[in-house]
Amino acid sequence: MIERTDEPTAVCGAFGDLTEEHRRRAADMAQRAQTEGVDLSVQHQQAGIMVFGSSALQIVQLADGTLAAAWNAAGAADTADSWTETARTADACGFRILDGTGVVHGSVSGAQVIYVHAAEGAVFFSTRLRWLADTAERLTPDWQSWAEIIAFGAPLEGRTTFTDYHRLMPMEHIQLDETGTAQLRCAHWPWEDYTPQTPANLEDVTHETVEQMAATMRPYLEPAGVANPMLSGGRDSRMLTALALREAQQPEQVTAWTTSSDAGSALEELIGARVAQRLGVRQQIIVGGYADFGQDFRRYVDAVDYQASFHFWLTPVAQRLRQQSGPVFDGLGGGVFFGGGFADPPDADSMSAAELVEARIAARTRYLSAGPKVLSEPGAQAVSTRSRGRAVPLVEKYFDHPNGHTLAAYRMRSVPGIAQAPAKVLGGARPTVMPMIGDHVVRLALQLPHRVKADGAWYPDLLAASDLRLRGMATADDLVGTHHHKRRIASREGAGYLARLIRGSAVRDLLSKTLAQADPEEPHGLVVWQRLLNSQRPQHLIRGLAVLALWLEDYGSQLTETDPRRILDA
Numbered sequence: 001m002i003e004r005t006d007e008p009t010a011v012c013g014a015f016g017d018l019t020e021e022h023r024r025r026a027a028d029m030a031q032r033a034q035t036e037g038v039d040l041s042v043q044h045q046q047a048g049i050m051v052f053g054s055s056a057l058q059i060v061q062l063a064d065g066t067l068a069a070a071w072n073a074a075g076a077a078d079t080a081d082s083w084t085e086t087a088r089t090a091d092a093c094g095f096r097i098l099d100g101t102g103v104v105h106g107s108v109s110g111a112q113v114i115y116v117h118a119a120e121g122a123v124f125f126s127t128r129l130r131w132l133a134d135t136a137e138r139l140t141p142d143w144q145s146w147a148e149i150i151a152f153g154a155p156l157e158g159r160t161t162f163t164d165y166h167r168l169m170p171m172e173h174i175q176l177d178e179t180g181t182a183q184l185r186c187a188h189w190p191w192e193d194y195t196p197q198t199p200a201n202l203e204d205v206t207h208e209t210v211e212q213m214a215a216t217m218r219p220y221l222e223p224a225g226v227a228n229p230m231l232s233g234g235r236d237s238r239m240l241t242a243l244a245l246r247e248a249q250q251p252e253q254v255t256a257w258t259t260s261s262d263a264g265s266a267l268e269e270l271i272g273a274r275v276a277q278r279l280g281v282r283q284q285i286i287v288g289g290y291a292d293f294g295q296d297f298r299r300y301v302d303a304v305d306y307q308a309s310f311h312f313w314l315t316p317v318a319q320r321l322r323q324q325s326g327p328v329f330d331g332l333g334g335g336v337f338f339g340g341g342f343a344d345p346p347d348a349d350s351m352s353a354a355e356l357v358e359a360r361i362a363a364r365t366r367y368l369s370a371g372p373k374v375l376s377e378p379g380a381q382a383v384s385t386r387s388r389g390r391a392v393p394l395v396e397k398y399f400d401h402p403n404g405h406t407l408a409a410y411r412m413r414s415v416p417g418i419a420q421a422p423a424k425v426l427g428g429a430r431p432t433v434m435p436m437i438g439d440h441v442v443r444l445a446l447q448l449p450h451r452v453k454a455d456g457a458w459y460p461d462l463l464a465a466s467d468l469r470l471r472g473m474a475t476a477d478d479l480v481g482t483h484h485h486k487r488r489i490a491s492r493e494g495a496g497y498l499a500r501l502i503r504g505s506a507v508r509d510l511l512s513k514t515l516a517q518a519d520p521e522e523p524h525g526l527v528v529w530q531r532l533l534n535s536q537r538p539q540h541l542i543r544g545l546a547v548l549a550l551w552l553e554d555y556g557s558q559l560t561e562t563d564p565r566r567i568l569d570a
Helices: 020-035 083-089 129-133 143-152 202-221 235-247 268-279 290-303 312-321 353-364 366-374 377-397 404-418 420-426 439-446 450-456 459-466 492-503 506-510 513-517 523-533 536-555 564-568
Strands: 011-016 042-046 049-053 067-072 093-098 101-105 115-119 122-126 172-176 182-186 255-259 282-286
Touching (some): 011 101, 020 122, 083 101, 122 129, 202 459, 235 268, 235 459, 290 536, 404 420, 492 513, 513 523
Antiparallel strands (some): 067 093, 093 101
């Protein structure tokens, strides 16, 4: 039985035929982490392995002498008979190492973040890309990854902003053999086996789905019952809030956390407050200050190691959560697997294979329609060509799968980008549990026919099964179009910060003529930036450019090249 701890997950190390240079680098990684204030209370060093970690690192020795450990954003996880079973049942990353050989593996969901780097007979691994990158002498930019960050919000299929540095995807692992050869491989992903079936009784499936989520949450609510469910204006978070209240031994110890998405027009604070009042849960509403936008944005990109451009608005909440106790509960995956939101067009049956592939890619690259407003003509063309080209093999892989659009969309958006928010932003503040991407829950959802979930049709049953008081409550998205709130990112402070950041860096060479000429120090120029940032699609592209500008500022001295116009070499 795993001892539940109350601090974020941090692990780094190396294994293989470790030279003195390898050992120095592994020790330097740990030193970097400790300099950041990370408590690496666990250390293990012997001939073929050096590993450091927070209390989430609980190493066991198996009968054959193999050292094994498993963890996720919630902390330590139980090690099963095989690493594949551990990855599946616990949604955990980890390692199995014997005499300097073995594997470092990802989780079944791919949402748990672990980076690897193979170097001269050794494999280095870390829950933070920064600790790997900062201990390297020189780094080569991956401009393809930057095209994907701008287009999708994150690099696809494990790429990172540095060549030779990789984030492990669902069931992916890096294996080092006796010859010192490291190979990236992927075990079978069980979610590919889950296909739609007609349920004998939908009510039973709904009940089992809710109870599986509750079972995932329960160990983290014992014995104190302190819990921090995220409560936005949507359905998934209110389900988890209701379940946290139900499962907590002391419901008064549950606090729901609400903030504005800061980038859209949904009314999270208003709707979240209505849900909190109906459920009778204590609520904290966190509103980011306009003057703090730049600092919050920088904290976000640091938390995700510059590998995504999405949930910067969670930074103020994460800062407050650092001062709390108890786990965070986050609803990652609900909209993908419960809501039927990743469905093919109504006329899909009349489309050719090529047209349907393009339609599935277009659904994930809709931001590129704003390319000419934000990017230069060559820049818009290159980002589009590069990103679509990388997406085609992934979409084609699942083209004939009954859940093909859902699986492809999950791997194109949820895993690389969206998951960074609970795993690294919230997970960097408190242990974070994601009940909706547990293997049992995903299996139940993927085995339901699409018609049952289309347009959110399953949600009323799920909500009622979680708590009858949630029946019939509007979501924030239901009110979009009738209400609007000002985006912090489009404020004078937010727009001015991003405009000065991008125009003051080499990234300015990728801007459209309009933005390149829009001086934020002049009233008209600032308004140009504000108008684009007040619209979702151009805002997304601008955020990607801003992340690139900060990355160049941070890593410029280590990079083999620093000209972002290399993105144009499509």
